[in-house]
Amino acid sequence: MKIVILGCGRVGALLATMLDREGHTVSVIDQSNAAFQRLPGEFQGNEFVGNGVDEEVLLRAGIKEADAFIAVTNGDNRNIMASQMAREIFKVKKVVCRIYDPMREETYRELGLETFCPTVIGAQSLFDAVTDKK
Amino acid sequence: MYIIVGGGGDIGYYVTRSLFDRGHEVLLIERDAVRYQSLKEELGQSVVRGDACEARTMDEVGASRADVVIAVTGEDEDNMVICQVAKKRYKVGRTIARLNNPKHEEIFQKAGIDIVVSPTKTILSLIEAELPSSRFVPLMTLKSAGLEIVEVRVPAESMAVGKSLSAINLPRNCNLALIIRDKQFVPPTADTILLPNDDVFALVNREGEEELRRAFGTLE
Numbered sequence: 001m002k003i004v005i006l007g008c009g010r011v012g013a014l015l016a017t018m019l020d021r022e023g024h025t026v027s028v029i030d031q032s033n034a035a036f037q038r039l040p041g042e043f044q045g046n047e048f049v050g051n052g053v054d055e056e057v058l059l060r061a062g063i064k065e066a067d068a069f070i071a072v073t074n075g076d077n078r079n080i081m082a083s084q085m086a087r088e089i090f091k092v093k094k095v096v097c098r099i100y101d102p103m104r105e106e107t108y109r110e111l112g113l114e115t116f117c118p119t120v121i122g123a124q125s126l127f128d129a130v131t132d133k134k
Numbered sequence: 135m136y137i138i139v140g141g142g143g144d145i146g147y148y149v150t151r152s153l154f155d156r157g158h159e160v161l162l163i164e165r166d167a168v169r170y171q172s173l174k175e176e177l178g179q180s181v182v183r184g185d186a187c188e189a190r191t192m193d194e195v196g197a198s199r200a201d202v203v204i205a206v207t208g209e210d211e212d213n214m215v216i217c218q219v220a221k222k223r224y225k226v227g228r229t230i231a232r233l234n235n236p237k238h239e240e241i242f243q244k245a246g247i248d249i250v251v252s253p254t255k256t257i258l259s260l261i262e263a264e265l266p267s268s269r270f271v272p273l274m275t276l277k278s279a280g281l282e283i284v285e286v287r288v289p290a291e292s293m294a295v296g297k298s299l300s301a302i303n304l305p306r307n308c309n310l311a312l313i314i315r316d317k318q319f320v321p322p323t324a325d326t327i328l329l330p331n332d333d334v335f336a337l338v339n340r341e342g343e344e345e346l347r348r349a350f351g352t353l354e
Contacts, residue, residue, distance in 0.1 A: 028271060053210065053211060053238065054237065055237060067332055075211065076187075076215075077187060077209070077211035077212050077214070077215045078211050080211065080214070080215055081210065081211040081238075081241065083217070084241060084244070085241050086215075088241060088244045089240060089241060089244070101187075101188065101189075102222070103188070103189035103219075104187065104215065104219065107218070107219050107222050107223050108218075110222065111218070111222055
């Protein structure tokens with residue numbers, strides 16, 4: 001699969017590494033060049049410096065041919081906007097958007113975006129750990 | 135009307151101020167603490183500190199009661215989310231967003247925002263209109279009807295000069311609204327003869343724009 005990942009933070013870099021090891025074609029976009037240092041030396045994918053809500057940057061990263069787009073920058077709104085661009089303008093089939101704010105996550109899930117909320121998932125696993133549920 | 139304005143920069147401040155002066159109930163939301171303090175000195179109770187993207191803030195200001203939500207922050211992604219959340223979660227009837235980067239116009243249109251205002255594009259077209267070389271200037275777009283209001287300066291060498299309007303091949307969906315000649319208003323009729331440097335204001339749809347430019351000889 002061809003996969004574009006927006007945001008090369010801890011999650012973005014780890015995800016990119018995992019997908020790359022599995023043999024997928026991975027493009028990673030981040031605003032800062034320094035972020036790519038999180039990727040291991042053997043990383044085969046492509047790195048693009050730029051703003052994730054800029055169509056030209058997305059095009060350079062190969063959004064048109066991408067099978068999947070994953071938005072994991074630190075900004076909820078940036079992820080939301082980039083994901084909608086991937087879905088509505090570039091017609092990417094699989095778009096996953098990380099949203100920290102549970103309210104916004106709920107709203108955009110209802111609007112049809114595939115969302116992922118680390119806040120809810122994290123709180124739930126901590127809750128389960130404390131209350132001894134599994 | 136109850137109007138919520140998100141983003142207390144210069145635009146947010148003046149929008150709030152002028153809507154308030156027209157008798158509306160207006161609430162301005164500003165995220166930054168320092169900016170909030172200075173806005174508060176001017177606007178008093180009409181400004182709230184918070185994030186217009188967050189439920190906590192929007193619940194506090196009673197967003198579901200709002201008739202209009204206007205998002206005018208400097209960040210397009212924030213303006214888009216403010217409007218989409220207002221519409222989806224708080225069922226606000228009318229959402230208006232400021233578009234900072236003209237490149238984002240397409241996604242703003244697709245995002246279901248009711249009205250998109252682009253200061254960047256507006257300033258650009260105002261400047262274009264003032265450049266001496268401009269012969270064809272789009273003044274305003276009426277998006278819902280797919281129409282544009284354009285200003286055409288008739289070039290001296292144009293084929294249209296010396297002809298009556300009825301003799302010019304105008305596109306079918308084109309309406310000439312007025313002609314300005316030597317700073318005087320000339321109501322356009324079928325018998326009006328065009329002179330060099332007449333400023334013609336026309337209402338035209340997108341398909342007719344090129345035809346209109348050809349008719350007046352302003353197609354480059």
